[in-house]
Ligand SMILES: Cc1cc2nc3c(=O)[nH]c(=O)nc-3n(C[C@H](O)[C@H](O)[C@H](O)COP(=O)(O)OP(=O)(O)OC[C@H]3O[C@@H](n4cnc5c(N)ncnc54)[C@H](O)[C@@H]3O)c2cc1C
Ligand code: FES
């Protein structure tokens with residue numbers, strides 16, 4: 001089947017899609033967007049997290065056909081200047097915070113954590129609430145596994161990103 | 173494999189009628205695991221995520237009618253007061269990403285004995301609405317679970333909604349797992365006190381081949397509880413209630429826990445749920 005939807009603000013289509021394959025597979029293997037990672041294909045690790053019609057979801061748990069006409073946002077869209085492929089573009093604020101805080105080791109979990117963190121900041125600082133506390137951060141990231149960092153640096157990174165965003169005034 | 177995208181309940185029922193072997197998919201958090209791991213190759217997928225009616229909820233003749241496709245996230249946000257036990261159960265499911273997608277209809281459709289919504293639906297005497305091209309019918313949750321993963325939902329039927337009675341007393345949900353998030357229950361327990369009917373409801377998860385009630389425990393507590401004043405039951409009553417809950421379980425040993433541990437955990441959760449409920453009952457919090 002042919003599946004058409006929006007990724008990071010651009011209309012895209014993929015042909016010869018098997019309807020039971022996952023949105024994650026479509027993004028990585030058919031649309032050349034390998035930012036979302038495949039580490040479990042069973043919803044357990046969160047490394048494939050994307051925005052799906054504005055809410056975060058594991059893209060491995062969405063059937064390709066369910067994405068028809070929907071709005072998808074991937075980690076590639078978090079870099080400054082939206083669009084496809086993040087290679088040559090400056091990092092977004094959440095990404096910078098992860099680099100600076102040392103929250104990235106092998107990096108496999110990072111794309112999912114970035115999207116989930118972006119969403120958390122949107123719903124807290126972005127919604128005019130204060131920066132999230134440790135408990136809120138741990139709750140928001142409970143579905144994102146990291147085998148390397150031990151999570152402390154990740155929590156630091158989220159605090160850092162939240163402080164900067166709050167300091168910059170709400171908005172982006 | 174065919175992919176069907178009905179946009180109304182009627183179209184979905186036609187699709188299910190035409191493809192009785194077709195697999196409905198809502199949030200996909202159970203179905204996609206099976207597809208990704210080649211455990212299932214259905215002839216058709218029937219995507220229910222575009223059927224607006226399934227994602228709606230609202231008051232319905234003294235109850236709340238919750239569409240089968242409302243996500244756990246929306247249940248947590250919107251039903252804390254209207255359906256406390258179910259909202260508490262929804263709050264414990266998996267992770268935010270899974271709660272954004274997973275639904276009560278999917279939990280009922282898969283009917284895992286460990287599914288978190290079942291104990292709450294049993295304890296609160298919820299009703300499951302089933303529909304087919306032949307019409308709609310209502311089955312009490314207490315008659316819905318037939319045997320391991322078998323339910324009253326027939327092959328040409330879809331689950332359209334659950335009807336949640338207005339709470340008339342405290343409702344609890346408790347779950348044991350190795351972590352606070354992302355765990356399938358080792359065992360779980362729900363308790364509902366019904367001030368008006370002076371009745372007690374219970375539901376046990378991962379305790380038997382199907383979700384079950386502890387009816388003897390319900391009758392015992394309904395008899396012993398001080399419905400008038402809400403005074404704390406004696407230590408002996410609390411202990412007996414816990415024992416009766418545990419004895420309703422027919423658990424198995426598996427990698428998540430032993431049968432003996434499950435029974436022990438159930439009696440502890442039952443006692444705790446009772447003491448939380450008594451405190452709430454006295455406060456008049458319904
Ligand atoms: C990582 C992870 C963690 C999880 N943790 C938990 C947990 O803590 N607690 C828990 O209870 N579950 C858990 N689950 C299981 C799953 O999320 C739940 O069972 C959820 O409620 C399924 O809902 P869904 O809409 O995603 O179902 P789907 O996957 O879309 O469907 C599930 C089943 O129900 C059928 N179905 C769906 N909708 C209907 C309908 N309207 N009528 C008839 N049949 C229907 C489908 O055909 C399928 O058999 C977890 C799953 C994952 C991947
Ligand atoms: S790959 Fe999707 S959650 Fe792990």
Ligand code: FES
Pocket residue numbers: 103104105106107108109110145146147148149
């Ligand atoms: S950095 Fe390696 S898994 Fe998280």
